[in-house]
Amino acid sequence: MSATMIIDSAPLGSLIRYTDGSPKPPARFTKKLAAWERSNGLGRLVKKEPSRPYATWTAPASFTLHEGNFSSDGVILVTILRSHSADSPLVFEVAEEPKSGQVRVLLEFGGNTELLHLAESVSAAELWIAKEGYRNAQLEIVGNDHGERAGGADLAA
Numbered sequence: 546m547s548a549t550m551i552i553d554s555a556p557l558g559s560l561i562r563y564t565d566g567s568p569k570p571p572a573r574f575t576k577k578l579a580a581w582e583r584s585n586g587l588g589r590l591v592k593k594e595p596s597r598p599y600a601t602w603t604a605p606a607s608f609t610l611h612e613g614n615f616s617s618d619g620v621i622l623v624t625i626l627r628s629h630s631a632d633s634p635l636v637f638e639v640a641e642e643p644k645s646g647q648v649r650v651l652l653e654f655g656g657n658t659e660l661l662h663l664a665e666s667v668s669a670a671e672l673w674i675a676k677e678g679y680r681n682a683q684l685e686i687v688g689n690d691h692g693e694r695a696g697g698a699d700l701a702a
Contacts, residue, residue, distance in 0.1 A: 546636070546637050546638060546639075547631075547633075547636075547637065548607075548608070548629050548630065548631050548632070548633040548635065548637055549606070549631045550637070551590070551608055551629075551637045551639070552593050552606050552607075552608050552631055555590055555608075555639050555642075556590070556642060556643060556687075557590055557591065557592075557593070557643075557649060557651070557658070557660045558589060558590065558642075558643035558647070558649055558660055558663045558687065559589070559590045559639050559640075559641065559642045559643065560587060560588070560589055560590075560639070560640040560641040561587070561588055561589070561590050561608075561610055561637055561638070561639060561640065562586070562587045562637070562638050562639075562640045563584075563585065563586060563587075563588075563610075563629070563635045563636065563637045563638075564584070564585045564635060564636050565581075565584035565585060565634070565635055565636075566636060567581060567584070567585070569581055569585070584635060586610075586612060586627070587612070587640060588610025588611055588612040588613075588627060589610060589611045589660070589663070590608060590609075590610060590660070591609050591610065591611045591626070591659055591660040591661075592608060592609040592657060592658070592659045592660065593606075593607075593608045593609075593657075593658075594606060594607050594608070594609075594657055596631070604630075605630045605631045605632050606630070606631040607628050607629060607630045607631060608628065608629055609626050609627070609628045609629075609659075610626065610627050610628075610629070611624070611625070611626055611660075612625040612626070612627055613625045643663055643687040644687065645687055645688030646665075646666070646686065646687060646688060647663055647664065647665060647666075647686075647687045648663070648664045648665070648666060648667050648669070648670040648684050648685065648686055648687070649662075649663055649664075649684070649685040649686075649687060650662040650663070650664060650670050650673060650674060650679070650682050650683075650684060651682065651683045651684075651685055652679060652681065652682055652683070653681070653683065661677075661679060661682060662677075667684060667686070670684050671684075
């Protein structure tokens with residue numbers, strides 16, 4: 546599926562696989578392998594952004610995937626986020642959607658919603674918010690037909 550279809554239909558929290566269709570090179574070709582990994586991977590959908598008009602050009606719609614963290618002694622040092630625009634030539638697929646009953650921890654800013662964490666339950670989401678210290682985080686239960694959100698700023702410590 547195209548990047549536009551991901552923007553239009555994939556829910557936040559989905560695992561998205563992307564590829565350029567080329568075969569994976571052998572591990573001994575480290576530079577070729579690194580280049581291949583930039584165009585072939587898997588990440589969790591954390592943000593969707595509409596197209597944005599500027600004075601001289603219009604930025605296309607895009608989405609952002611969280612591909613992982615590098616940590617040391619339990620402290621996250623680097624977060625790997627990769628954004629793809631709607632006109633990306635890559636092929637995308639939804640590898641897994643969030644399960645019904647899971648809880649999205651969301652943060653609203655600048656008119657956009659970003660997924661901070663996908664928890665197994667409301668209590669796990671509340672513990673994550675308390676540990677990470679996010680203020681104004683909202684909880685959204687996956688499978689809630691009305692799109693209602695639970696909680697708010699009073700959940701953060």
